[in-house]
Amino acid sequence: MPHDPLHWQRLFRFDPSYDRCGSATPLSSDRSILSELTDFNKEISLLLRRHSVQSVLGLMFLGLAASCGGNSGDDVPLIFAAASLSDVLTESANIYERETGRRVELSFGGSLTLANQIAKLGAPADGVFFVGEEPKTILDELVSQVPNGSIGLVNTLLVIASKDAEHVGTLGDLAASDSRVVIADPLLAPAGQFAKQALEYAGVWEEIESDLIFAVDVRAALAAVESGNSDYGIVYRTDAFGSDSISIMSEIYEGYSPIVYVGRSLKLAENSAFAVEFYEFLSKSVEVRDVFESAGFTIGFAGSSGT
Amino acid sequence: MNSDISIVALSLQIALVATAVTLPVGMFVAWLLVRKQFRGKFVLDVFVSLPLALPPVVVGYALLWLVGTNGWIGRLSESLFGSTLAFTWIGAALAAAIVSLPLVVRSFAAALAGVDPRLEVAARGLGAGSVRTFLTVTLPLAYRGVIAGVLLGFVRALSEFGATIIVAGNIPGRTQTLPSAIFTRISAGSTDDAWRLALISVVLGVIALAIHNWLLKRTANGIYNSNGGAR
Numbered sequence: 001m002p003h004d005p006l007h008w009q010r011l012f013r014f015d016p017s018y019d020r021c022g023s024a025t026p027l028s029s030d031r032s033i034l035s036e037l038t039d040f041n042k043e044i045s046l047l048l049r050r051h052s053v054q055s056v057l058g059l060m061f062l063g064l065a066a067s068c069g070g071n072s073g074d075d076v077p078l079i080f081a082a083a084s085l086s087d088v089l090t091e092s093a094n095i096y097e098r099e100t101g102r103r104v105e106l107s108f109g110g111s112l113t114l115a116n117q118i119a120k121l122g123a124p125a126d127g128v129f130f131v132g133e134e135p136k137t138i139l140d141e142l143v144s145q146v147p148n149g150s151i152g153l154v155n156t157l158l159v160i161a162s163k164d165a166e167h168v169g170t171l172g173d174l175a176a177s178d179s180r181v182v183i184a185d186p187l188l189a190p191a192g193q194f195a196k197q198a199l200e201y202a203g204v205w206e207e208i209e210s211d212l213i214f215a216v217d218v219r220a221a222l223a224a225v226e227s228g229n230s231d232y233g234i235v236y237r238t239d240a241f242g243s244d245s246i247s248i249m250s251e252i253y254e255g256y257s258p259i260v261y262v263g264r265s266l267k268l269a270e271n272s273a274f275a276v277e278f279y280e281f282l283s284k285s286v287e288v289r290d291v292f293e294s295a296g297f298t299i300g301f302a303g304s305s306g307t
Numbered sequence: 308m309n310s311d312i313s314i315v316a317l318s319l320q321i322a323l324v325a326t327a328v329t330l331p332v333g334m335f336v337a338w339l340l341v342r343k344q345f346r347g348k349f350v351l352d353v354f355v356s357l358p359l360a361l362p363p364v365v366v367g368y369a370l371l372w373l374v375g376t377n378g379w380i381g382r383l384s385e386s387l388f389g390s391t392l393a394f395t396w397i398g399a400a401l402a403a404a405i406v407s408l409p410l411v412v413r414s415f416a417a418a419l420a421g422v423d424p425r426l427e428v429a430a431r432g433l434g435a436g437s438v439r440t441f442l443t444v445t446l447p448l449a450y451r452g453v454i455a456g457v458l459l460g461f462v463r464a465l466s467e468f469g470a471t472i473i474v475a476g477n478i479p480g481r482t483q484t485l486p487s488a489i490f491t492r493i494s495a496g497s498t499d500d501a502w503r504l505a506l507i508s509v510v511l512g513v514i515a516l517a518i519h520n521w522l523l524k525r526t527a528n529g530i531y532n533s534n535g536g537a538r
Contacts, residue, residue, distance in 0.1 A: 078478065078481070083495070086495065105479070105480055105481070106479070107476075107477070107478040107479055108491075109477065117394070117476055121371065121375055121393055121394070122375060122376045122381075122391050122393055122394065123393070123394040123476055123478075124390065124394055124395075215494070216494055217494065219494060219495045220494035220495065220496075222496060223493070223494060223495060227496065
């Protein structure tokens, strides 16, 4: 007899006289079918009882416990920050935890992407550390109008190139080179907007537009040049500082709005007060100041930096 | 390394919860589609299968519209729990469940369709209720297909990216799953981290498929052995 759970389906044939309300005429294999079905059920209930249910529940419980452990603190603020701050803010958060025992959670991305997630989609941030004016315009009433912690970081733009690319001096040369140039997407990240402004100011936007590649944020633009997938890129000075697999072509001095980062708290958020505490720590700590400065940021005070 | 573990734990948690949702829902829908004739069956079929034919981003956007601050589910959860499901891991699990549901329903439907309806009729004729018939006749016979469907749904939920990143964002420690963590690391040029997490994905996929095969083999052996004992 074939050992196949379906074999008795094939064996089982209803008597033609069978009707739904009456009784089926038992066939010779009836008994074995019944015993088989019983075995099958036993097997399954054992399997379910022993393994699946317990292990699934156990795993779910573990998962829940792990997640609760992961973002347990009620007083841990979540701060959305510009991608270009990822290294310095992560390091500053480590210093903060070491010195005060307090933690912050950081999530990095294009400032415009993140600002829209908060303003239009209700993302649960307690504070933001964004660059430029537009994120503030998007967030409008939601954020503190005066920057918290009174620290402002100032940045500039650079033209960078992958290692084996030819040297270009000006933005005009860059446009004339007909090479691929990566910038952050102006719709998603201020870095892209500043780069666009600079190219427009230099009068080469139309010429270069067809050679441009848009990346999700400025760090993605840097990565594209580092990997050699794009010959040139326009990124922040501070992005180029940490990278030894690119070469710096030129610094762009004019034609774009001031690149200033400030921390703001979200007024209605649960942990906004803890976000403010973090910003205040940033503006006071000498160690943090060193981190920012060695990464190439110019430190200004929010009051005097025109925000 | 520590963050790797929490990323994997969160991904598993999201995929497990998604699977726990798709299992009963998928079973019920598959049963309706295979065993019942009713008006709107085609509509139900298309509605459930649609995520398979749509870009996951569209599914995510539709879901965000429902669970966000302006959607009715969002408003409901906001009044009940004080927050919407957008940008939470539950939102991510919901997205993963919706995207994996078509695969689960399809596997379940194929499994149920392989069960001879006359056996169910016989069980009913012998006095079993519909629930008992389903649990003791239909389900045991469709068992392999059901396991296959559950595992398939689980691995799909584990690999979900497009809908998840729209509904839940990409917040480390809260909603950042394995695929979105890999995306972030690739974007940021952290190739070592990206490769390591990609390798973890491969390992998880192999484990899931191994469990799949082991369960099937084990079931088959169990039946063989008990048969051998009975005869």
